[in-house]
Amino acid sequence: MPPQRFLILADGDFDPMISKTANAVIRYLPERVVGVLDRATAGSTVHDVLGFGGTIPVVGTIAEGLALEPDAVLIGIAPMGGRLPETWRAWLLEALDAGCDIWSGLHTFLSDDPELSTRARERGREIRDVRRPPSPLVVSSGKARLVEPLVVLTVGTDCNVGKMTCQLQIVRGLHERGFRTRFAATGQTGIFIEGAGIAVDAVVADFVGGAAEQLVLEAAAEADIVLVEGQGSLNHPGYSGVTLGLLHGSCPDAMILCHQAGRKYISEYREADWLEIPPLAEYVRMYEAAAALVHPSEVIAIYLNTVSLDDEEARLACREATRTTGLPCTDPVRFPGDTALVDAVIARMADRLPDARRA
Amino acid sequence: MPPQRFLILADGDFDPMISKTANAVIRYLPERVVGVLDRATAGSTVHDVLGFGGTIPVVGTIAEGLALEPDAVLIGIAPMGGRLPETWRAWLLEALDAGCDIWSGLHTFLSDDPELSTRARERGREIRDVRRPPSPLVVSSGKARLVEPLVVLTVGTDCNVGKMTCQLQIVRGLHERGFRTRFAATGQTGIFIEGAGIAVDAVVADFVGGAAEQLVLEAAAEADIVLVEGQGSLNHPGYSGVTLGLLHGSCPDAMILCHQAGRKYISEYREADWLEIPPLAEYVRMYEAAAALVHPSEVIAIYLNTVSLDDEEARLACREATRTTGLPCTDPVRFPGDTALVDAVIARMADRLPDARRA
Numbered sequence: 001m002p003p004q005r006f007l008i009l010a011d012g013d014f015d016p017m018i019s020k021t022a023n024a025v026i027r028y029l030p031e032r033v034v035g036v037l038d039r040a041t042a043g044s045t046v047h048d049v050l051g052f053g054g055t056i057p058v059v060g061t062i063a064e065g066l067a068l069e070p071d072a073v074l075i076g077i078a079p080m081g082g083r084l085p086e087t088w089r090a091w092l093l094e095a096l097d098a099g100c101d102i103w104s105g106l107h108t109f110l111s112d113d114p115e116l117s118t119r120a121r122e123r124g125r126e127i128r129d130v131r132r133p134p135s136p137l138v139v140s141s142g143k144a145r146l147v148e149p150l151v152v153l154t155v156g157t158d159c160n161v162g163k164m165t166c167q168l169q170i171v172r173g174l175h176e177r178g179f180r181t182r183f184a185a186t187g188q189t190g191i192f193i194e195g196a197g198i199a200v201d202a203v204v205a206d207f208v209g210g211a212a213e214q215l216v217l218e219a220a221a222e223a224d225i226v227l228v229e230g231q232g233s234l235n236h237p238g239y240s241g242v243t244l245g246l247l248h249g250s251c252p253d254a255m256i257l258c259h260q261a262g263r264k265y266i267s268e269y270r271e272a273d274w275l276e277i278p279p280l281a282e283y284v285r286m287y288e289a290a291a292a293l294v295h296p297s298e299v300i301a302i303y304l305n306t307v308s309l310d311d312e313e314a315r316l317a318c319r320e321a322t323r324t325t326g327l328p329c330t331d332p333v334r335f336p337g338d339t340a341l342v343d344a345v346i347a348r349m350a351d352r353l354p355d356a357r358r359a
Numbered sequence: 360m361p362p363q364r365f366l367i368l369a370d371g372d373f374d375p376m377i378s379k380t381a382n383a384v385i386r387y388l389p390e391r392v393v394g395v396l397d398r399a400t401a402g403s404t405v406h407d408v409l410g411f412g413g414t415i416p417v418v419g420t421i422a423e424g425l426a427l428e429p430d431a432v433l434i435g436i437a438p439m440g441g442r443l444p445e446t447w448r449a450w451l452l453e454a455l456d457a458g459c460d461i462w463s464g465l466h467t468f469l470s471d472d473p474e475l476s477t478r479a480r481e482r483g484r485e486i487r488d489v490r491r492p493p494s495p496l497v498v499s500s501g502k503a504r505l506v507e508p509l510v511v512l513t514v515g516t517d518c519n520v521g522k523m524t525c526q527l528q529i530v531r532g533l534h535e536r537g538f539r540t541r542f543a544a545t546g547q548t549g550i551f552i553e554g555a556g557i558a559v560d561a562v563v564a565d566f567v568g569g570a571a572e573q574l575v576l577e578a579a580a581e582a583d584i585v586l587v588e589g590q591g592s593l594n595h596p597g598y599s600g601v602t603l604g605l606l607h608g609s610c611p612d613a614m615i616l617c618h619q620a621g622r623k624y625i626s627e628y629r630e631a632d633w634l635e636i637p638p639l640a641e642y643v644r645m646y647e648a649a650a651a652l653v654h655p656s657e658v659i660a661i662y663l664n665t666v667s668l669d670d671e672e673a674r675l676a677c678r679e680a681t682r683t684t685g686l687p688c689t690d691p692v693r694f695p696g697d698t699a700l701v702d703a704v705i706a707r708m709a710d711r712l713p714d715a716r717r718a
Contacts, residue, residue: 139597139598139627141596142634200564201564202565203563204560204562205600205601206597209597234652237499237500238569238607239498240568240603241564241604241605241607243600244599244600245564245601246600286652289648293593294634
């Protein structure tokens with residue numbers, strides 16, 4: 001079956017800074033996006049709104065969207081208030097009637113909605129709630145440390161700094177260089193893009209490590225390099241448990257530290273000027289020490305999200321990160337020609353002695 | 360309403376080393392246990408089987424158990440295979456008919472069982488699945504760091520070393536010394552004993568910190584000292600995420616490190632001789648470093664579970680722990696007269712400057 005083509009629902013929030021799920025799907029799967037539904041920007045192209053995405057149209061009605069012949073409607077933003085608006089419900093029912101599946105990463109599972117699930121069943125369509133954990137999950141056994149491929153995890157100075165984007169950029173670079181590489185998605189947007197994965201923050205706490213392990217074991221069967229999408233940060237008061245569970249369950253050989261240039265505070269707690277982000281070199285030590293409790297790992301490069309800087313500032317910021325950490329650093333979204341991160345992964349592959357992981 | 364009196368169901372596994380939940384409830388709430396149902400040891404007293412618990416009878420039939428007039432049946436062991444045996448189902452239905460509630464810490468929620476829940480409703484009885492998370496839970500806000508009372512968390516070198524027992528011993532000691540103290544239970548057995556709490560390993564991973572925070576805020580409203588039950592270990596491949604989430608959500612001022620003397624490997628992984636338990640002093644550094652990422656905290660004492668040693672060996676082991684860590688150490692279960700842990704908590708109270716936590 002060919003990959004599905006999506007109509008992305010981003011009504012009311014289609015914007016470079018807000019509709020992050022929609023934007024990432026468009027950035028990494030443009031050939032699979034037939035259109036975006038947003039009444040506010042209808043009539044534009046996606047490029048008009050985001051600055052990338054080419055001539056993909058933005059439409060203002062579900063009928064126009066369905067006329068573009070999508071295979072599925074993908075929910076690309078979280079609705080205000082977390083509940084499904086009545087307009088969206090009507091659109092989704094119409095899309096099911098037209099033969100579309102629904103892909104959702106909402107916390108509330110759409111397949112638990114009686115009206116939507118009944119309609120999907122009647123039409124023979126599928127509602128994919130990508131945040132619903134698979135069952136059964138297990139407690140981590142530590143087996144991920146024994147896999148043959150190189151396992152690389154992205155770790156961050158905070159939430160929402162670019163841990164998924166970093167891996168997707170590296171996947172692309174490694175594919176171009178001919179390496180058998182698999183991306184192990186651990187969040188909803190990553191799962192949309194990869195078409196598989198587990199939203200590790202949605203599993204019962206005991207099973208975070210086990211979910212990460214399962215992802216690594218599955219990916220390892222089909223690749224020489226496994227790139228695991230990181231989550232949260234070790235010093236994030238709300239999500240640090242997910243971060244450590246993912247680190248210990250996936251047993252990475254190497255880590256790439258991701259940071260957004262200019263960010264000073266752990267974002268969700270800045271109102272109190274609480275929790276300043278420590279220097280990058282301190283994060284390197286912190287993550288290596290935390291990993292070593294279960295399986296030794298080293299930070300091999302820095303991914304710097306420079307979205308808030310201009311090109312010259314971005315170059316300086318990367319140079320400064322290299323100076324303070326001794327590690328290669330770039331922003332591969334801004335500087336697609338700079339292969340520092342891909343090179344760091346390949347160098348780490350070359351470093352490995354045969355069977356070193358079994359030692 | 361007076362506290363409920365329990366008939367404990369421990370059929371087939373009533374034993375000093377196996378029926379841990381049953382045994383802890385008997386140890387800490389002996390006045391509320393009317394009897395134990397176990398066909399294998401029926402006719403004995405609890406003291407005959409456990410070495411403590413006095414003349415509480417062990418019975419071999421549900422009729423004898425119900426004749427002891429319990430208010431609730433408490434499930435004190437996990438059934439083989441995780442599923443509810445048919446015998447147990449019959450007993451529970453009979454208990455509901457006789458006017459008993461049911462308290463369960465099983466992973467499978469008994470209140471989701473149609474037959475049991477229907478019968479409970481018909482009889483006006485309650486099925487308390489203590490592992491079922493409250494709703495809604497939130498992501499940690501960091502507010503636990505601002506509470507007035509002293510917050511003390513037990514942390515461990517592994518699972519199942521005595522983190523709950525340590526706190527229950529200290530609660531008792533602090534009550535005797537007149538301190539307004541609350542125990543914040545985070546696991547099923549602790550919840551049975553306290554009658555309240557949240558099983559943090561059963562909540563969705565994003566909410567571990569938030570659940571811990573909620574427990575601290577609630578307990579802080581009614582106490583000058585809050586003792587939080589720890590879970591897992593920072594270097595446990597399966598559960599480290601729960602441990603760190605609990606640490607960062609509860610923002611303790613002080614920690615007590617718990618260890619079982621003689622244990623050499625993280626228990627569930629020893630088959631591979633994998634994951635040796637590092638020295639206690641290293642754990643002290645590890646936990647203080649991890650806490651400091653969000654809120655500074657210090658290890659103030661060592662709880663040593665010496666169940667596998669004799670008295671003399673136990674004394675030597677405690678002395679050795681003090682020598683290597685510089686911290687007071689005892690096993691308050693074996694040496695009830697040794698108040699080292701209670702003294703360490705009280706000393707930490709006295710150390711605090713007024714409003715120091717708000718700094």
